Amino acid sequence: MGGRRVVVTGLGVISSIGQDVETFFQSLLQGKSGVRPIQSFDASDFPSRIAGEIPDFDPSRWIDNRTAQRIDRFTQMGLAASMDAVKDAGLDFSKEDPTAAGAMIGTGIGGLNEIETQSRRLVAGGHRKVSPFFVPKMMANACSGQISIHFGLMGPSSTAVTACAAGANSIGEAARMVQYGDADIMITGGSEAAITALGVSGFCSAKALSRRNDDPQRASRPFDAGRDGFVMGEGAGVIILEEYEHARARGARIYAEFLGYALTSDASHITAPHPEGAGAANAMTRALKDAGLNPDQISYINAHGTSTELNDAVETLAMKKTFGDAIRNIPVSSTKSMIGHLLGGSGGVEIVAAIMSIVRQAIHPTINQETPDPQCDLDYVPNTAREAKVVNIMSNSFGFGGHNASLVFGALR
Numbered sequence: 425m426g427g428r429r430v431v432v433t434g435l436g437v438i439s440s441i442g443q444d445v446e447t448f449f450q451s452l453l454q455g456k457s458g459v460r461p462i463q464s465f466d467a468s469d470f471p472s473r474i475a476g477e478i479p480d481f482d483p484s485r486w487i488d489n490r491t492a493q494r495i496d497r498f499t500q501m502g503l504a505a506s507m508d509a510v511k512d513a514g515l516d517f518s519k520e521d522p523t524a525a526g527a528m529i530g531t532g533i534g535g536l537n538e539i540e541t542q543s544r545r546l547v548a549g550g551h552r553k554v555s556p557f558f559v560p561k562m563m564a565n566a567c568s569g570q571i572s573i574h575f576g577l578m579g580p581s582s583t584a585v586t587a588c589a590a591g592a593n594s595i596g597e598a599a600r601m602v603q604y605g606d607a608d609i610m611i612t613g614g615s616e617a618a619i620t621a622l623g624v625s626g627f628c629s630a631k632a633l634s635r636r637n638d639d640p641q642r643a644s645r646p647f648d649a650g651r652d653g654f655v656m657g658e659g660a661g662v663i664i665l666e667e668y669e670h671a672r673a674r675g676a677r678i679y680a681e682f683l684g685y686a687l688t689s690d691a692s693h694i695t696a697p698h699p700e701g702a703g704a705a706n707a708m709t710r711a712l713k714d715a716g717l718n719p720d721q722i723s724y725i726n727a728h729g730t731s732t733e734l735n736d737a738v739e740t741l742a743m744k745k746t747f748g749d750a751i752r753n754i755p756v757s758s759t760k761s762m763i764g765h766l767l768g769g770s771g772g773v774e775i776v777a778a779i780m781s782i783v784r785q786a787i788h789p790t791i792n793q794e795t796p797d798p799q800c801d802l803d804y805v806p807n808t809a810r811e812a813k814v815v816n817i818m819s820n821s822f823g824f825g826g827h828n829a830s831l832v833f834g835a836l837r
Contacts, residue, residue: 427603430682431836433671434513434664436505436613437776440476440657440763444508449780451762452788453809457641458763459655465621472633474640475619476657476764494557495570496535498660498769502567502615503574505660505772509611510575513664514676517575525609526579527571528598529662530590532768532823534564536618567615579607584768587823588728589687590614591661591771592831596685599665603682608670613772615660624656630695632732644765645792646729646758647736647800654730657764661772663779680779683816683832684715690826696734701742703828704728708746708818711830717816720750722832724787724812726778726819727804729758730765737799739820744802755812757790757805771821775831778817782835787812 435445440458442448451458458476467473483492483500486507492500506527510517517525538561545553560566565583572581580601584593591614598612627633634653636643644655671678688710690703697704712719728739743751759774760766766773781787786809793806816834823829 428605429668430599430602430665431668431671432663432679432682432779432833433666433676434509434515435679435776435779436509436512436662437660437773438478438481438501438505439659439773440478443481445776445780449777449784452759452777453786455789455791455807455809456762457791459640459643461640462619464619467624470624471628471635472624473637474643474655476655477619478658494561495566496538496561497617498531498535498615499567499570501617501660502529502662503570505613505615505662506571506611509662509664515664517577520609522576522578524579524607525577526581526601526607527568527577527611528580528582528594529567529571529612530584530594530614530768530771531564531567531616532585532587532590533616533618535562535566536620536623538562540620540622571611586827587825588767588770589821589823589827589829590768592819592821592829593687595663595771595775596687596829596831599682599685602665602667608667610665611662612665613660613662614769615772616767616769617658618767619656619658627656634731642792644731644761646731646761646790647797647804648793649795649797651731651733651736654732655764657766659763659766659773660769661774661776663775678836680782680833681836683717683834684711685831686710686714688828690828692826695824697738697822699738701738701745703826704739704742704820704822705745707828707830708742708820711818711832715832717832719747722754722816722818723814724778724781724817725754725756726774726817727756727758728820728822729760729790731760735822740800740802751802755787755803755805757788759788761791771819771829775819778819779833781814782817785811785814787814
């Protein structure tokens, strides 16, 4: 790692097990599941009828109704998490240089709710029925743009759209912007709201989703031999990245320090991971090198851990390749076991969980660990949280297209 030091000064999260950081992390430690039968549309004839929905998300807690109506659900959630993170950081942007602050929020799909709604209007009534707000609501960069507008940020504004790696890619690229001096403050993370009839249909057709409809809370079971697919989730996770001296000068509370980041490609298959875990291992190895850490200096890994047969086995293989014998002493857990897979929002929510493990010196479990899988034989912190000395963490996110991203954060040195 080179350049300026980058620290985390604020956290915000919207999830199915908590719409604030404290509730979210306590729910993780307690092993609570936010997976339930889908309520937002009639999924009664779908092969998979469960998801990590947030039925009680009310954007009016954060923004006025007029604004809420003009932005898609994924932007509502991302903006809400950002507002909480900014408040948590104690930032007043009226006192900051607007050209030195920016936003980068990743998403895998963008405004799928709006795409679906306006497609129905087009089919039913022709082009005149399509809303003039359709394009600005559905575009993937809308969340970063709306955050910049809301806070008056005139520095870097961008969006990674790298499927399930989008949140992690956004965080890593935002950190580099601060490292290299392009910004002093970045609002960054991921947001997704793709639990729609079209979104669920697509993953059902790909046979990627769990069909454990009669037992929703036990459906997402990463690394367990009984896993039968992932569970869709929705929400947003946002962190504030800030140049260290800038944060110190204003007396900010510092949660953790950014240490390293890497992104790689499998160059193998558009949806399946590289069979030898080559791309994932390369990302983890390069992130460690960027952080200047040896494998045995990682205290905890927040795994991608989707609960699919291929991902969990390949990620386990990749961790063994990267960490060697050290992996036997590193606890690994999957946040997705409780909130499902937030696609492009996962990296944002999961880095909040991982950073909180440093703050609280506690690691949340992988729930639904019941039947050992010979291919998945690491310490996945089964079912029960544990206290632990957590100094440095790694968070992995791997996406369709062969995108791999690994982040490393640590306690402030």
